[in-house]
Amino acid sequence: MSAPTVAPSFYADFQGLERLRSSAGRQDPQALREAARQFEGLFTAMMLKSMREGSLGAGLGDSEETKTYQDMYDQQLALQMAHGKGLGLAEMLMQQLMRSNAAHSAASTPAAASGADTRATAASGAAVAGDRIASAQRADFVRSLEPLAQSAGHSLGVAPDTLIAQAALESGWGRNMPAGADGHSSYNLFGVKAGDSWRGASVAATTTEFDQGTPGTTRAAFRSYGDAAQSVGDYVSLLRGSPRYARALDAGSDVQAFASGLQRGGYATDPDYVNKLVATVATLHQLRAAALKS
Numbered sequence: 680m681s682a683p684t685v686a687p688s689f690y691a692d693f694q695g696l697e698r699l700r701s702s703a704g705r706q707d708p709q710a711l712r713e714a715a716r717q718f719e720g721l722f723t724a725m726m727l728k729s730m731r732e733g734s735l736g737a738g739l740g741d742s743e744e745t746k747t748y749q750d751m752y753d754q755q756l757a758l759q760m761a762h763g764k765g766l767g768l769a770e771m772l773m774q775q776l777m778r779s780n781a782a783h784s785a786a787s788t789p790a791a792a793s794g795a796d797t798r799a800t801a802a803s804g805a806a807v808a809g810d811r812i813a814s815a816q817r818a819d820f821v822r823s824l825e826p827l828a829q830s831a832g833h834s835l836g837v838a839p840d841t842l843i844a845q846a847a848l849e850s851g852w853g854r855n856m857p858a859g860a861d862g863h864s865s866y867n868l869f870g871v872k873a874g875d876s877w878r879g880a881s882v883a884a885t886t887t888e889f890d891q892g893t894p895g896t897t898r899a900a901f902r903s904y905g906d907a908a909q910s911v912g913d914y915v916s917l918l919r920g921s922p923r924y925a926r927a928l929d930a931g932s933d934v935q936a937f938a939s940g941l942q943r944g945g946y947a948t949d950p951d952y953v954n955k956l957v958a959t960v961a962t963l964h965q966l967r968a969a970a971l972k973s
Contacts, residue, residue, distance in 0.1 A: 818966050820853045824868075827911040834915050836929030837937055842911075844934075844960040845869065857884035857901040865903035868910045871917060873900040880904075889948040934960045 821843055828839035828846075835842070846868040850856045857865045859882045873881035880903040888895050904910045918924045927940030938953040949955070 814966060814969065816854075817847070817852050817962075818970060820847060821963060821966060823853075824907065824911075827908055831911050831915050835918055835927075836931065837927070838930075838932040838934075840963055841930075841932070841934050841937055841956075841960060844963045845956055846911075847963065848956055848959045857882045857903070859903065865901055866907050866910045867901050867904060868907060869914045871902045871910075871914060873902045877902055887949075889950060892950050 824843045824846060825839065828842045831837075831842055832839035847853070849870040850868050853868070856867050857870075859865065865880075865882045867882075870886075873879075881900045882903050883898055883900055885896055886899050888897055902913065904913065918927060921944070923944035924941060924946065926943060927937050927946075930937035930940065934957050935953060938956040941947060942952050946952075
């Protein structure tokens with residue numbers, strides 16, 4: 680059975696490509712998927728061309744005309760493959776584009792993790808938001824948490840900088856903590872949710888959830904504290920009191936081991952949580968290095 684032909688306008692209609700570019704720029708999911716397919720089609724065509732050029736030589740019936748038709752056939756084959764299951768590259772690109780979009784859109788809202796009682800929140804892309812905050816503001820955030828992080832790190836067996844970086848990731852360097860209807864901050868540095876067993880104050884906020892790698896937004900209740908010290912103290916109690924997070928304890932300065940332990944325990948639904956925390960720790964270290972030079 681012959682495969683249906685992909686219309687030449689798919690790759691030759693420049694006005695169509697411009698419309699696709701504009702739609703993709705607005706983060707239209709369908710446009711993003713189509714752009715990913717086009718990229719896979721171009722990649723497959725280049726691969727087929729390299730395979731042709733790697734042949735032993737021209738056949739007896741080959742000519743410039745047959746070469747032209749062969750190139751056209753390869754382009755059609757590549758586009759047809761991309762519009763089917765393809766090589767899987769388009770789907771991978773689509774997922775990455777969606778995650779990137781979610782990270783940028785969630786940078787202004789607190790993150791959250793799905794789950795039951797006392798589950799902490801997932802990353803909201805606060806590392807992206809952090810890049811937009813002046814270094815001086817981030818440095819102030821780090822300095823304000825250093826004494827609390829020293830004590831908490833000793834209790835958890837985790838480097839203080841790792842905990843400061845996690846607070847920065849979850850709260851957008853202190854700028855995106857959940858707030859009450861009156862605008863009063865919850866001081867929820869780690870985005871801990873208010874489960875059924877929570878007896879303290881709480882606030883509702885819009886948050887980003889990941890379901891099998893796909894981001895979405897929802898409303899959730901978060902614990903509210905009187906100050907940052909209460910937030911850090913409750914976070915230590917959460918990690919030490921739940922066997923789910925046992926693998927995260929005593930990780931020392933191994934950021935990846937700490938973040939992986941949290942994620943395996945259900946702390947975060949963001950599939951890129953480990954990488955984001957590692958990157959935020961690196962940013963914190965850069966801030967320290969810049970402070971030493973100044």
